[in-house]
Amino acid sequence: MSDSPIRPVRKAVFPVAGLGTRFLPATKVMPKEMLPLNDRPLIQHAVEEAREAGIEEFIFVTSDHKDMLAKHFDFQPELVETLKSRGKTDMLQKVQDSDMPAGALFLTHQAQPLGLGHAVWCARELVGDEPFAVILPDDVFLAEKSCLAQMVEAYNELGGNLMAVTDVSKEDTARYGIVDIKEDKGKTVSINTLVEKPGPDKAPSQTAIMGRYILQPEIFEHLSAFETGAGGEIQLTDSMVKLIESQPFHGFRYDGQRYDCGTRLGFIESNLAFGLSDSEISGTLEKILRNLLNPSGALNEAAE
């Protein structure tokens, strides 16, 4: 495998079939991936990251009631005309940024919520026989160069399989796939094996997988065994463990900060972080935060 040329990553899979139960009732009708992070929905952040990484084909693994996700990327002629006639060019630009190039969006269904591994397997026909990226939209990054773009650069040198990793606290290992490190090279780590969501006493390290992967298509052979793992789900991590026996795997320590939009608190934190990094609103947002944390100070500030 190491002798064969490194094939480019052109496709990305977005597992977006989840019910979003942690965000009920907000997600009763609206898909979780449509929740806005600063000025755009989570799914748009994920798609923009993929675009920046040079991805040409976008594969959404969806479920019932998720039509809105594809619609969001459709050309909206009426909206465009209205914005044009009102001279709202800045908004027009923002809306046009969310259009998907024609023929670039592909949809497939995950009929049952059987786990992340199963969701990725559902995309096998659309991915075909080439390397591909997986983006979990719950994981968002503030970085100068997007996380996946950094990974594609590293992949073009290294080949094999790659996943974003970062160090987490001991108490948090049970929330992630955890890496058993063979060799720590700083920016990258080579991997002995992986464990999905081990408790602190079972975790082989504190280096955790964040939701960005570049995988070789041979992963589908292992996914199709449909074996269940942690939480009774078909885990992507378990098939990666099997592929490690025949292909190189690297953990990639990205530059930037990752935020977790998969929990209520993480989502609020993400919104604050993205707001504070947006020059259009950061100054006022800082004031609002100061005032909320210190209401009497706010009165003083107002009186000044």
Ligand code: G1P
């Ligand atoms: C998934 C993966 C896990 C990874 C995590 C990153 O878990 O199974 O290995 O560390 O994403 O967010 P989930 O959060 O879907 O339970």
